[in-house]
Amino acid sequence: MQARIYKRPKSAMQSGKAQTDQWVLDFVPAEAKRPDPLMGWAGSGDTQQQVTLRFASQEDAQAYADKYGIAAIVHPVPPKRLKIQAYADNFR
Known part of the structure; x- marks a missing residue:
């Protein structure tokens, strides 16, 4: 029985960071899915x-x-990269 441990990423659909401080343990599929x-x-x-x-x-x-x-298997959290720019940079 294999599992992976990772930190929940931020949702791509919203800008909020709710539940991103949780670590998740979920299991790797043991068999392939097949159509009913x-x-x-x-x-x-x-x-x-x-x-x-x-x-x-x-x-x-x-x-x-x-x-x-x-x-x-623990998947480490990738480092956050902030791109700091001014609003005026959009017009250069």
């Missing part, structure tokens, strides 16, 4: 894909994974 013969919806028998655990810190998520023997 009747409805055509994509699905699989792997129920671990539905589980998403939220933690306050990376250490809490890593401790949970270690406690239950989950092989977790």
Whole structure:
């Protein structure tokens, strides 16, 4: 059972930063999805894909994974790059 631990990114649809301070542990799919013969919806028998655990810190998520023997890969947070410019730079 493999999992990944990452910090939630900011939503691209809004400028707010709600829930971006949470760390998420979710499981890597164990099997590929296949279409249902009747409805055509994509699905699989792997129920671990539905589980998403939220933690306050990376250490809490890593401790949970270690406690239950989950092989977790931690994805580090990329550094924030601020492009500071003045409004007048739009007209140069």
